[in-house]
Amino acid sequence: xxxxxxxxxxxxxxxxxxxxxxxxxxxxxxxxxxxxxxxxxxxxxxxxxxxxxxxxxxxxxxxxxxxxxxxxxxxxxxxxxxxxxxxxxxxxxxxxxxxxxxx
Amino acid sequence: xxxxxxxxxxxxxxxxxxxxxxxxxxxxxxxxxxxxxxxxxxxxxxxxxxxxxxxxxxxxxxxxxxxxxxxxxxxxxxxxxxxxxxxxxxxxxxxxxxxxxxxxxxxxxxxxxxxxxxxxxxxxxxxxxxxxxxxxxxxxxxxxxxxxxxxxxxxxxxxxxxxxxxxxxxxxxxxxxxxxxxxxxxxxxxxxxxxxxxxxxxxxxxxxxxxxxxxxxxxxxxxxxxxxxxxxxxxxxxxxxxxxxxxxxxxxxxxxxxxxxxxxxxxxxxxxxxxxxxxxxxxxxxxxxxxxxxxxxxxxxxxxxxxxxxxxxxxxxxxxxxxxxxxxxxxxxxxxxxxxxxxxxxxxxxxxxxxxxxxxxxxxxxxxxxxxxxxxxxxxxxxxxxxxxxxxxxxxxxxxxxxxxxxxxxxxxxxxxxxxxxxxxxxxxxxxxxxxxxxxxxxxxxxxxxxxxxxxxxxxxxxxxxxxxxxxxxxxxxxxxxxxxxxxxxxxxxxxxxxxxxxxxxxxxxxxxxxxxxxxxxxxxxxxxxxxxxxxxxxxxxxxxxxxxxxxxxxx
Numbered sequence: 001x002x003x004x005x006x007x008x009x010x011x012x013x014x015x016x017x018x019x020x021x022x023x024x025x026x027x028x029x030x031x032x033x034x035x036x037x038x039x040x041x042x043x044x045x046x047x048x049x050x051x052x053x054x055x056x057x058x059x060x061x062x063x064x065x066x067x068x069x070x071x072x073x074x075x076x077x078x079x080x081x082x083x084x085x086x087x088x089x090x091x092x093x094x095x096x097x098x099x100x101x102x103x
Numbered sequence: 104x105x106x107x108x109x110x111x112x113x114x115x116x117x118x119x120x121x122x123x124x125x126x127x128x129x130x131x132x133x134x135x136x137x138x139x140x141x142x143x144x145x146x147x148x149x150x151x152x153x154x155x156x157x158x159x160x161x162x163x164x165x166x167x168x169x170x171x172x173x174x175x176x177x178x179x180x181x182x183x184x185x186x187x188x189x190x191x192x193x194x195x196x197x198x199x200x201x202x203x204x205x206x207x208x209x210x211x212x213x214x215x216x217x218x219x220x221x222x223x224x225x226x227x228x229x230x231x232x233x234x235x236x237x238x239x240x241x242x243x244x245x246x247x248x249x250x251x252x253x254x255x256x257x258x259x260x261x262x263x264x265x266x267x268x269x270x271x272x273x274x275x276x277x278x279x280x281x282x283x284x285x286x287x288x289x290x291x292x293x294x295x296x297x298x299x300x301x302x303x304x305x306x307x308x309x310x311x312x313x314x315x316x317x318x319x320x321x322x323x324x325x326x327x328x329x330x331x332x333x334x335x336x337x338x339x340x341x342x343x344x345x346x347x348x349x350x351x352x353x354x355x356x357x358x359x360x361x362x363x364x365x366x367x368x369x370x371x372x373x374x375x376x377x378x379x380x381x382x383x384x385x386x387x388x389x390x391x392x393x394x395x396x397x398x399x400x401x402x403x404x405x406x407x408x409x410x411x412x413x414x415x416x417x418x419x420x421x422x423x424x425x426x427x428x429x430x431x432x433x434x435x436x437x438x439x440x441x442x443x444x445x446x447x448x449x450x451x452x453x454x455x456x457x458x459x460x461x462x463x464x465x466x467x468x469x470x471x472x473x474x475x476x477x478x479x480x481x482x483x484x485x486x487x488x489x490x491x492x493x494x495x496x497x498x499x500x501x502x503x504x505x506x507x508x509x510x511x512x513x514x515x516x517x518x519x520x521x522x523x524x525x526x527x528x529x530x531x532x533x534x535x536x537x538x539x540x541x542x543x544x545x546x547x548x549x550x551x552x553x554x555x556x557x558x559x560x561x562x563x564x565x566x567x568x569x570x571x572x573x574x575x576x577x578x579x580x581x582x583x584x585x586x587x588x589x590x591x592x593x594x595x596x597x598x599x600x601x602x603x604x605x606x607x608x609x610x611x612x613x614x615x616x617x618x619x620x621x622x623x624x625x626x627x628x629x630x631x632x633x634x635x636x637x638x639x640x641x642x643x644x645x646x647x648x649x650x651x652x653x654x655x656x657x658x659x
Contacts (some may be wrong), residue, residue, distance in 0.1 A: 001598075006645065022185055025470065027469050027470075029469065054353055054391060061432065061462065063466070065486040065487060065489065066412065066459075066460065066462070066463065066466075066486065066487030066488065067412060067460075068415055068436075070415075086464055087470070089460065089462050089465060089466075091431055091433070092431065092432040092435075092461055092462075092465075092504040093429040093430060093431040093596075093597055094429055094430065094504055094507045094508045094509040094595055094596055095421060095429035095430065095507065095509075095593035096596065
């Protein structure tokens, strides 16, 4: 849809904007690499990633170098480097659910 | 996710080239519908003023034919859809949410229309256009800048007024008056927008005639509303018939079709109202549910937004602090950060503690320890604790999340005199996690880190005796600590946080082996840990309140 058309358009102007290679690492061991613009909010990448992986964006936590990724910032603002990884976690919650099966 | 994606994929060039979902596009996608529609709507009244007479194009035709029940069902249905699959939609369910808001707004305004009886309406002209709003109400606004939350905001605004809560009631304790305020502000707004001097006068005279009509039968009413349209054009004033017709549409649902134009105008005005209310509403309400609705998407950053290690908490994260709910990582990390800040303020010189967040252990387990290319990924992993020498700390807190359960590992480096290696303590309020496995993972992590450090830096700075440091890999002790046990199946997160809190208070500067006696099943009462739920909740509510007062943030 809108995404693909936009992506196509950008092929025509490849070197206009500096890009960065980022790796999305989910906890199932899967790694997906993306090349994104350095001056675009990282959120768009995350949303596209979730769409591709069929994750619920809101249920995910994106961690970069141990800190929650500021999704409204750009890779440049965050100070990301080429080949950097973003860890994708699911929101954790816990209370001791399995207790009943143990006792 | 842990079970989600079995399919292995080669690292691929994902959405090639540009941003996969470019921001500009994204933003446009967020609220395309409302902006487009509402700007069109808000233009309609002015078209009427110009004599265009285009006011008949219906705004939401289906609403007119819908009963309240229909509306309610539709809202429920959409909410359900949003909940189940909204996140998978290309726009993240934004459109759906906007739709829900519009339906709710319609429902609200219907309710309001019914509630407003005629007596109140009669008093309107007195207040109309003269008072109330304050300067900002008369400020004209460009229709294009209309945000999306308008309709819901305005309806919220209305109901708020009717409920006699919030800022407005300080001046207007009576229900009647509050309604006046609401209507009055609407009108003034329109006045300001059109800035036509004749409006008030025309509006008044119109209204005078109109006020008789609700007593008439519906046939008359239809005629009235038609002639209103004409008068409207002549006088270039929209507001007055609007009220009348608004009233009618509530009372005589049968002539709903006729009243359509009035809804148009009403919506147009609502937009002007909402435009400014967006920023004002959150400040003025104090009623909890309304605040909740407003703040649901509000985020705060603790300790501050600029802090590199700040944690982000969304107001909806507070939901997990409801009784019997499982604690989420957002809350866990907030309170961990809170404890960390408190601890570092008491010992400013030597930061003897280190706190890992809740994701650390999973990252360590999944990513670092299993990999073949362990060395390279460990170099990257080390950025998680950049600038921190783990072996210089007295205590390192490591929350563990596995199988919907929280537990805590504290990594202690005992007093140098104790001649003991590092000790790993596992505190589990249900003894649910496999201590052995956890110890194993952390041990290999520590050894990995130890290897890196041993290669590089000089050992003099370490607070571990040389003798032990050289053979550290064999000197790590493990202790499963007896701790108070939770008596339910939902408080383990609180126990972990309370373990930390109490440990920070009770533990000596450097642990000695004999100090381990301070733990035990009677370290504290389980209720103390459970009461942390309320404490954290209040703490966060306070923070949200402050954040909202400082600058009312609305992140729709």
